[in-house]
Amino acid sequence: MTQPYVNITTENGVGTIEFFHPAHNSLPGDILAKLAKTITEAGDNDDIKVIVLKSGGNRTFCAGASFKELININDAKTGKIFFSGFANVINAMRTCPKFIIGRVQGKTVGGGVGVASATDYCMATKFAAIKLSELNVGIGPFVVGPAVERKIGLSAMTQIAIDANFFYDAEWARDKGLFTKVFEDTEALDIAVKEFAEHLCTYNPEAMKDMKKAFWEGTEHWDTLLAERAIISGRLVLSDFTKETLKRFK
Template structure:
């Protein structure tokens, strides 16, 4: 299948589904499509709650590797890493509560998306990894979202153990997932929870969203400052050599 980001409205639920054949990784164009879709559902008065999900076995492999290896200047580098900054800020600013439905593994920016959701339901297959240090950069853009969700100590453990996966159980215990269910129960569990949440007073939900995200207004500048750090590091000899080895 070709890559896509789609949305549908069903019984006060706005359901966003994304897919990319490379492990549900995100090229820049598709990241922007996700931002636009989030903004559209935010403005839709028929939507009370948003469910974010992906097709396939993996939830999200992060940013596009092909675009990453093609970066050769700071402007392009900052723009590339700003892609997930745009998504996280769109999720943060969205007036609707967002539920992440996580069926499989997540890497890098995928972990950032889960962290930026207001509630995440994972399966026992939904392991996570932040592998950025292995190629000479770091998860700078997504760090505020991940640290906010699992705490600074767990964020450090996840980031510094960059070569290894953390189990879904570990992520659940650290607070990334609010629920951990068998894969076969994911659809029903998510639908039941989302439908119940959407039945509540929309004004109360919108106010709760503001409360949950208080003290994050500085992310409108912070995440792009972090994108510039990554954009600078990706031009380093260390990263270029690491990417060349990985590509081979």
């Protein structure tokens, strides 16, 4: 696989959305926009009762936003647009009326942790270590922070946000509530995801829709909140500190 994509397939009431980018599934703005759109459309599709969200490849679930785009930000407007990419995906997941099952096969970083946190039920392999790396480059996980905090709590989110150079293993993420189950390998993960998704399709769709709304109660302001957070990150990426740091990474 060399070309980035967002695909959706439907089988037995399960809509499987898969995204991919050859750079360790680090996602540029156009792929993030397509992912948000695909999630919204799946939520409106009556043939889909449950959604599975996964990424292509075997090693990395999502390495966050595109570093190539990040280092080319030179003004606040572009910065806000860039950091709104994951905000729009998280909000699409939040407002989607269907349960979203996360399938995390490998490491996930930054915005990828936000996506995993925005799923309603997330399963992973033992290789699915997580890291919030934003502080390393002088920014901070402002956009994904609300989703991560909602899932694992303020104390755990603070820990991984400050300890920005360390990967926390899948068992830690399970203990904190991000992952519900951790499997030995991708094969076992895929079997469990398929069985669970198909079982959920036997439930009352109206009940699941109402439960989804109840689960996300209190987040109705996130359209505004995450946009404000994107502005903060867009400002920080223009700071002298971050610009110098990005030059070293480049």
